[in-house]
Amino acid sequence: MSSSGSAAPTVAENIMRLQAYVPGKPAEEVQRELGLSSIVKLASNENPLGPSPKAQEAIQSLLPRVHIYPDGSAHELRSALAAFLDVDPNCLVFGNGSDDIIHLLGVTFLQPGDTVLQSDPSFVRYEAAAILNEVECREVPCTSSWECDLDAMLSKVDASTRLVFLANPNNPTGTAIKSADLERFVNALPARAILVLDEAYYEYAKDFDWYPNSVNWVKEGRNVVILRTFSKAYGLAGLRVGYGIMRPEMTQWLERTREPFNVNILAQAAAVAALNDHEFLQLTVATNRAGLETIGNALQKMSLQFVPSYGNFLFINVGVDGKVVADNLMQKGVIVRFSPHFKGPTWIRVTVGTSEENVRFLTCLQEVLAAMRCS
Ligand SMILES: Cc1ncc(COP(=O)(O)O)c(C=O)c1O
Numbered sequence: 001m002s003s004s005g006s007a008a009p010t011v012a013e014n015i016m017r018l019q020a021y022v023p024g025k026p027a028e029e030v031q032r033e034l035g036l037s038s039i040v041k042l043a044s045n046e047n048p049l050g051p052s053p054k055a056q057e058a059i060q061s062l063l064p065r066v067h068i069y070p071d072g073s074a075h076e077l078r079s080a081l082a083a084f085l086d087v088d089p090n091c092l093v094f095g096n097g098s099d100d101i102i103h104l105l106g107v108t109f110l111q112p113g114d115t116v117l118q119s120d121p122s123f124v125r126y127e128a129a130a131i132l133n134e135v136e137c138r139e140v141p142c143t144s145s146w147e148c149d150l151d152a153m154l155s156k157v158d159a160s161t162r163l164v165f166l167a168n169p170n171n172p173t174g175t176a177i178k179s180a181d182l183e184r185f186v187n188a189l190p191a192r193a194i195l196v197l198d199e200a201y202y203e204y205a206k207d208f209d210w211y212p213n214s215v216n217w218v219k220e221g222r223n224v225v226i227l228r229t230f231s232k233a234y235g236l237a238g239l240r241v242g243y244g245i246m247r248p249e250m251t252q253w254l255e256r257t258r259e260p261f262n263v264n265i266l267a268q269a270a271a272v273a274a275l276n277d278h279e280f281l282q283l284t285v286a287t288n289r290a291g292l293e294t295i296g297n298a299l300q301k302m303s304l305q306f307v308p309s310y311g312n313f314l315f316i317n318v319g320v321d322g323k324v325v326a327d328n329l330m331q332k333g334v335i336v337r338f339s340p341h342f343k344g345p346t347w348i349r350v351t352v353g354t355s356e357e358n359v360r361f362l363t364c365l366q367e368v369l370a371a372m373r374c375s
Pocket residue numbers: 044045096097098099100123167170171198200228229230231237240241242
């Protein structure tokens with residue numbers, strides 16, 4: 001104990017190396033800090049149309065029952081999703097967002113001496129799972145066109161490889177891997193490696209005929225885990241509900257590490273309702289397609305490079321310091337994402353918004369870049 005009587009709390013070395021997740025700034029916070037009357041938040045790949053109306057009704061009707069613990073087995077949601085996906089209900093594990101499943105996969109399957117493999121840049125929580133469980137994370141740089149370099153990844157696979165994370169479409173680049181390429185990759189992995197296909201943006205990409213039908217790999221008994229979420233196209237990010245699809249031999253272990261009531265009662269009911277709101281999903285995907293086109297055309301006119309995206313966001317090369325551009329956009333009430341984890345100092349990521357939001361972003365981006373060029 002120090003002379004002042006209080007000992008500094010110590011933690012393990014791997015916990016010291018972990019970094020707290022930095023989320024997109026909430027709109028209310030920016031509004032308060034800058035005294036702005038309206039804010040456009042295009043930083044967290046949320047649904048600009050809000051939650052599905054059917055999900056909102058389901059939440060309303062359940063409010064009188066929030067004194068009761070949620071169904072720990074998520075029976076209704078499980079049955080609805082199992083029918084929707086045409087899988088055995090025991091193939092599903094639910095999480096407090098798909099973040100939760102990433103965490104559970106790490107805690108459950110990583111042992112000393114194992115390694116995690118991922119493409120870089122990609123979603124930051126994969127590396128966090130490796131650090132938390134004290135294993136090495138091998139990060140393989142994307143190609144110069146920001147595609148996942150599957151051959152380079154395979155060259156890093158060895159007997160220690162336990163979890164291989166691939167986001168498809170990838171965040172922040174928006175690129176997607178085609179079925180034939182992914183099949184070759186799945187076939188080349190050793191038996192002990194588990195391929196985690198993070199399909200958080202599945203609904204935006206699924207209609208392309210080359211997009212993988214990855215659920216078939218689970219049905220064939222492969223060591224594949226698929227992650228999906230209600231946070232993006234279904235518009236329920238604030239409720240936190242995501243799920244993993246994998247062989248029941250794998251779900252049985254996650255059921256042991258999972259918190260018993262990790263998906264709350266409102267989230268479960270809203271997810272079932274959102275799953276059945278086909279109209280809302282269609283509108284979401286169509287709005288996103290139109291927005292991608294509007295922003296893409298405008299960026300071309302501005303001679304700005306961007307990566308063709310299969311998600312609900314665009315990765316844009318602003319040609320100058322991306323952090324300064326993001327900060328200056330924020331001063332104008334437009335929140336976009338810059339991160340050193342993107343591995344592109346002149347790149348920002350912007351979520352596709354409503355048509356009004358997209359126009360505001362484009363107008364502000366032009367103003368910011370013009371002012372930076374003049375200064
Ligand atoms: C690729 C990817 N995976 C997972 C998540 C986490 O989503 P959630 O925990 O909200 O389901 C995100 C969120 O941005 C993401 O981009």
